[in-house]
Amino acid sequence: MQKNTRMKREMSMLLSNPPHGISCWSKGDTLEQLEAQILGADDTPYHGGVFKLEIHIPDRYPFEPPKVRFITPIYHPNIDNAGRICLDSLKMPPKGNWTPALNLSTLLTTVQQLMAEPNPDDPLMTDIANEFRYKKAQFETKAKDWTTKHAMQKKDETVSKSADSSSDDSLSDDDNDPRVTNLKRSFGECSETNVHAKRSKENITS
Amino acid sequence: MEMLKSHSLLVVKNSDCTEYEGLLSVLGQHFHVRIVLNAPGELKGALIESEWRMRHLLDGYRAIIHQRFEQCESVGSFLLELQHILESQLDTKVKKSCQPGSALPKYYEGLLSDLNDLGWERVTAIDPSFSRLTLEAEDEAQRKHCIKLEIPQNYPDVVPTFTHEMPCDFSLHWTPSSCLADIFHQFRNQLALFQEFWDAMDEIDSKVWVLEPEQPTRSCCARRIALGQSASLQMEVLPLHPKHLPSCLFLGADHVTDPLRENFNQNIQRWDHTQSLLSNLETILQMTFPSPCTTSKEDVTVSCGICYAYRLEDQLPDQQCEDKRCAQPFHASCLYEWLRSMPDHRQSFNIIFGQCPYCSQPITVKMPPR
Numbered sequence: 001m002q003k004n005t006r007m008k009r010e011m012s013m014l015l016s017n018p019p020h021g022i023s024c025w026s027k028g029d030t031l032e033q034l035e036a037q038i039l040g041a042d043d044t045p046y047h048g049g050v051f052k053l054e055i056h057i058p059d060r061y062p063f064e065p066p067k068v069r070f071i072t073p074i075y076h077p078n079i080d081n082a083g084r085i086c087l088d089s090l091k092m093p094p095k096g097n098w099t100p101a102l103n104l105s106t107l108l109t110t111v112q113q114l115m116a117e118p119n120p121d122d123p124l125m126t127d128i129a130n131e132f133r134y135k136k137a138q139f140e141t142k143a144k145d146w147t148t149k150h151a152m153q154k155k156d157e158t159v160s161k162s163a164d165s166s167s168d169d170s171l172s173d174d175d176n177d178p179r180v181t182n183l184k185r186s187f188g189e190c191s192e193t194n195v196h197a198k199r200s201k202e203n204i205t206s
Numbered sequence: 207m208e209m210l211k212s213h214s215l216l217v218v219k220n221s222d223c224t225e226y227e228g229l230l231s232v233l234g235q236h237f238h239v240r241i242v243l244n245a246p247g248e249l250k251g252a253l254i255e256s257e258w259r260m261r262h263l264l265d266g267y268r269a270i271i272h273q274r275f276e277q278c279e280s281v282g283s284f285l286l287e288l289q290h291i292l293e294s295q296l297d298t299k300v301k302k303s304c305q306p307g308s309a310l311p312k313y314y315e316g317l318l319s320d321l322n323d324l325g326w327e328r329v330t331a332i333d334p335s336f337s338r339l340t341l342e343a344e345d346e347a348q349r350k351h352c353i354k355l356e357i358p359q360n361y362p363d364v365v366p367t368f369t370h371e372m373p374c375d376f377s378l379h380w381t382p383s384s385c386l387a388d389i390f391h392q393f394r395n396q397l398a399l400f401q402e403f404w405d406a407m408d409e410i411d412s413k414v415w416v417l418e419p420e421q422p423t424r425s426c427c428a429r430r431i432a433l434g435q436s437a438s439l440q441m442e443v444l445p446l447h448p449k450h451l452p453s454c455l456f457l458g459a460d461h462v463t464d465p466l467r468e469n470f471n472q473n474i475q476r477w478d479h480t481q482s483l484l485s486n487l488e489t490i491l492q493m494t495f496p497s498p499c500t501t502s503k504e505d506v507t508v509s510c511g512i513c514y515a516y517r518l519e520d521q522l523p524d525q526q527c528e529d530k531r532c533a534q535p536f537h538a539s540c541l542y543e544w545l546r547s548m549p550d551h552r553q554s555f556n557i558i559f560g561q562c563p564y565c566s567q568p569i570t571v572k573m574p575p576r
Contacts, residue, residue, distance in 0.1 A: 002513035002540055009514035062512055063547050094549050099563040100512040100540075 003061045007031040010104050022108045024055070032057050036068075036108055040151065041116045045143035046074070049151025053111070054083075055104065065090050065098035068107065075139075075146040077118045077129035086124040087114055216285070222246050226281060230260075232292040241281065249275045249284060263295040316362055320386040328390060341390055345397045349404060351424060353393050355386075371424040372396060373403060373445030403427075403448040406483040413484060414495040417507065417522070430457070432496055435508055437462040439487075449479050449486075461530045466491055511564055512540035525571055532565035541571045 011031065014024045021039035034055040040046025051074055056067040068090055070083035078086040088096045089110050102110075123129030131139045215236070216228035224243040229236040237260040242253040252275050256264075264271065270291065278284040317336060321329065324341075330352065331340035339355045351371065358364040365380035366389065376396045378389060410429055411422060417438055418430035431439045437458030444450055454470065456463040473490035481489070488494055509516045510523040511534040523535035545551045545560035552559040556573040 001519065002515075002543070005515035005518065006513045009509075060547075063544055092547075100544055101534075101564040 002063070003057065003059065004031070006062055006103075007057060013103075014105055019105050019109045019112075021112060022105070024104055024108060034066075034104070036104075038108060038112050038115065040147060041112065044116050045140045046115055046147050046151065049147040050153055051115075051151050053108075062100040062103070064092060065096070065102075066104065066107065068111065073146060073150045074115070075128065075143040076115065077120050077123045077125055077132050078114055080124045084124065085111060085114070086119075086122060087111065230285065230289065230292070232289055233296050235296065237292070241284075243281070247280070249278055249281065251275070260292065263292055263299070267291055267295075313359065313361060317357060317386075320362075323385060324387045324390055339386075341386075341393070343390065343394050343397060345394075345404070346401055347405065347408075349408075349424075351393075351397055353389070355389065370396075373400060373425050373427050400445055403443065403445045406443065406448040409482060409484050413497055415498055415501070415507075432507065433458070433466065433491075433493070434462065434496060437466070439466075441487075443483065448483055449481070451477050451486075452483070457524055458526060460528065461533075466493070469493075508535050510535060510537045510540050512536055512544060525569075527562040527565060527567060527569055529562065529565050529567040532562060532567065534562065534564045536571075538571055539574045541569070542574055545569070545571060 008031070011024075011026065018024070021041065022036065024034055024036040027033040027035050034057065036053040036055055038051045038053065040049040040051065049072070052071040054069045054071050058064045058066065068085055070079055070085065073081075073083075080086075087110060089098055089102055089107055090096060092098055118129075118132055120129040120133045128139065131142075215231060216226050216239075219225040219227050223246045225241070227240040228238075230239045231237075238257045239260065240255040242255075243249065244251050254271065254275075271288070274284055274287045278287060314336065328341050328343070329339060330342045332338070337357050337359075339357065341353050341355065343351050343353070345351060353368055353370045356367045358366060362384065363382050365378055365384075368378070368389070370376075370393070376392075378392055380388075404424065407422070407429070410416065410431065415432035416422065416429050417432050418440075419426055419428070422429065427443045427445055429441055429443070431441070433439055433456075437456070440455040440457055441452040443452045451474070456467050456470075469492045470490055473492065476490055477486050478489075484495075507516050508523065510518065515537075516523065518537050518540070521537045521539060523537050523540075525536045525538050525541050527534045527536075542558060544563055545558045548560050550560070557570050558573065559568065559570050561567065562569040
């Protein structure tokens, strides 16, 4: 019952007073599936990109954190191919530090902050984390490339069509990506990630 | 022919003596009936036609009537049997009708003349059976008050039952010669007793933020007044002595309510019975209450930090973080639910120890009753 009263309040707060560079709305009629967009901040490799996220509000919200996932692919040490985010605020104590004092607005702001300041000490993608730490220039170029490729809003419709037809190309491109090689390495022990990766790939192409 | 003597209103319709028609009288009532026999003197398989009143009475007796046709030797004995059945049916029906629902003319006559005496302008509602009335009276300050009367069937021998919105119960002085105007008069006398009380309550309702009840009724003596953010005063006014010190409870975090409680205890001698309740409270608490004219409800009510609502199933967020810098209020059930789901919470009897979700300072909550 807390979920309903709280979500109604939160949605009206998000509508009337959204945090800077963030928008959030409900996908259907229910307040369970939400979608959000975060604008890549200036002075970050994500500048100019619009990153779409998917939010699931669990039944026990706000006693449990919402599940937040990137839909737009993003090159980031703390976000994996499936869009999952490694963020303390998104986990229950004792592992994480979710509290009902947080809400969608503060969470999305934290995600925005994480985009601007990756945390290579607690990485989800070790290769990207190492790259971020030791080859910053290379990391920034790749992150910018990904932003241009996936997060820029298309200027006209034909672009999306060409993206469809060139899906095979993008696959071969990814072979050179450290995150894909990383994925291949861990294929045996983490098949679930692979499934998600495939799904996220579908998302990219569709 | 013998039969025609006992049932003189029945006639034979044909020479074969197979068709009879006429009136059957039962307990002073006459029923139109027609009986057709298959053969003279042969009652088996005979046909009986009757008007709807009788059919209604015999509803459920069809099998018995057919049985009687089989058993009876003559039309006369059958008619006697039929008469018995109708008699018993009519009897029970009359008994039923004496119960509430359909009243007697005398009742209505008495009531109507009473209402005429009283004046119809005082009646605000009346139900179709005329047994429930709502009367309205205006008091000295033009406040409207209602009394709902339930008139018993044997009115005016028995006193009508009533419900009203007054802070104290009152009993009617009633004799069989009393009428509705008497009730109305007594009701108005009672209203006069509470003029001071309602004046005081109206002043409170209009000048300060009343958190509870949301829509106070005229009979409600309790008010919860906002003293500021997340502090409130729960008081119970004495309806017959509204200018006396009411019973007061301070709700909220200690650092807000402690100084107020101290003022209250220090200045209690300064209570002045000639002043109004509200100005007395402001004097002894040495504060002015937040007023609806200058503050909005959001300034005096802080919603629960967990569910973001102020009112959650009649609960108010009355659990507050003891840390002065935080002072975040919660509903007991919300706070309990959260603390319980924390791996590091402690429980001692029905008290849960944990940390405030906002400032991580120690916080406790009683297990809400289930």
